[in-house]
Amino acid sequence: MAKATRNDVARLAGVSTAVVSYVFNNGPRHVSEGTTQKVLVAAKKLHYKPNSIARALRTGNSNTFGAIINDLTNPFNAGVYEELEMLAAEHGYSTLFATSHASPKREQAVIEQLVNRNVEALFISPCENIELIPLNPETCKFIVFDIDRKINNITTISADYKQAVQIGMNHLFNHGHTNIAMIIGKSKNGITDSRIDGWNLAYAQRGIPAGHIEYSEFTRVGGYEAMLRILDSPNRPTAIFAGSDLIAMGALRALHERGINVPDDMAIISFDGTVDSQYTYPELTTLEQNPQEIARLAFEAATNDDGEPTLHLLKAKLVIRQSCGCNR
């Protein structure tokens, strides 16, 4: 049994093909109750479903989004995209996804692949400096996560890193720490990471010389290795500001291996506030982002035609658990 088409339905119902269209789209012409029923009965009998590809070709609307994710095993990404996909599905959009595995080359390739599939909007968690990638705003809308500055023609959504780092640092300062190290990812471009701005500002406000910054990948293993390097260096800090929960999990592993007590001998504050941060030992004090809010803003940017691309800067919320030295 080949798939039934609109022609088959029209024939069986004894109406024209246009009427079938009108019924399935609730318009643009009205159809009488009796005819509508005939169409519906025929469609049901034939198990007819409109062919979305033909519809997309005809209307020029694919009703499809694209999502490009550098690392899906990062639960923060997973959370955002899960929310985003739900919103999309509820509104009749389907979402194509692709992963770049932290490879700029693959990232470019899949961006092109998805753009050529006529997605209406493309969400990107980039691994490459986004300004190096040619993104033609005439092909589709681009919504890029984790970029905390304004970029032409592109909607960017990010935590307010500068502010967040200051909040975290002040909490650590208040615990009495003065020698604090930060583990963050390498800057992907010439521009100074605003986390570093926040870092310097926080120290300046206390009149303390800024601590050491250790660069790593944004992964568990990256955090692990960075923490080992810090432990093996002279002038060991007493607290760590970790650029993500994943980095903090890696750091924790290194600390456990070396038998260093957290938070007594080394306090940690991390960034993201994913589920994982609640299931480490000790539980992580973390600057929490809200995936729902991020997803909602992204979806709105993808569907609002009038709005100009803008920068959305979101406040992170300090969630106090054990790794900072509170609640022990």
Add this chain to the structure above:
Amino acid sequence: MAKATRNDVARLAGVSTAVVSYVFNNGPRHVSEGTTQKVLVAAKKLHYKPNSIARALRTGNSNTFGAIINDLTNPFNAGVYEELEMLAAEHGYSTLFATSHASPKREQAVIEQLVNRNVEALFISPCENIELIPLNPETCKFIVFDIDRKINNITTISADYKQAVQIGMNHLFNHGHTNIAMIIGKSKNGITDSRIDGWNLAYAQRGIPAGHIEYSEFTRVGGYEAMLRILDSPNRPTAIFAGSDLIAMGALRALHERGINVPDDMAIISFDGTVDSQYTYPELTTLEQNPQEIARLAFEAATNDDGEPTLHLLKAKLVIRQSCGCNR
């Protein structure tokens, strides 16, 4: 500037539209070198990219897969689908994904949504008893994960749970434990979970009465709550077999809260072997699955037209770390 079509290219190159097609598809007719160059030059000048929707309509091949995932924040799922998507992308397929959020109703809805998008194969990590869902094999291929029995017309890929549980249990027995509890998800159907078969068999072989089985969700919080219930019950076990790394992470949190030492006062073996299992404290001894192998089998099932749907049962590998009592 509207998007260039094949017509524009043909006109600029001074050839027919068919020739443009031949050039871009390498066939089915040969085109002379000179003409090919003319077409390529014109296409480049116009930034022409074939419209994949029109192609899909014409050929009847969408070159699209669908993936339905119950929980994307489970790193095991994330790992499998990341691999799968990479394989797909390398072969020119794009992948639509949707999440069911552990809701059978949503699961049904998104299955229908993706099938109607003419996906060529649909990968499902189901939350509902898969046999309750109408899956018409004429619409597309179905590849279902985590079902360890043969189902008509459907390719199923799963760990060999029965065997895996026995391996894990024997390791725990060899550590001297006799009172072991298992935390697993509720069976989604009338059929006895084969993990329970393995469980009973392992005990029978030792001539020990089988231990307690505690049911939970397959999530961190599910494992946490189940562990608390076990700790509050009489006849506390000395070891836990956790149905997934996530469950084990939850159990670990409960154990830490109660100040119970792992592995001295409570040993744990878990199932999955995701990255997370290496970043817990203590690190988890776990029965590791191979996401690459799973993804490869799934991709092959999706693309091989000749092969009959079958059941793939994969051996899990015991990775020994600390939580069982070894390597302490």
Add this chain to the structure above:
DNA sequence: TTGAAAGCGCTAACAG
């Protein structure tokens, strides 16, 4: 080696 043309399934303008 190239061109003309039919048609994939659908929408919607236009005509009745």
Add this chain to the structure above:
DNA sequence: CTGTTAGCGCTTTCAA
């Protein structure tokens, strides 16, 4: 309220 029909961009048969 319903029918006729052009055409979205592409592939491919058939004819030259």
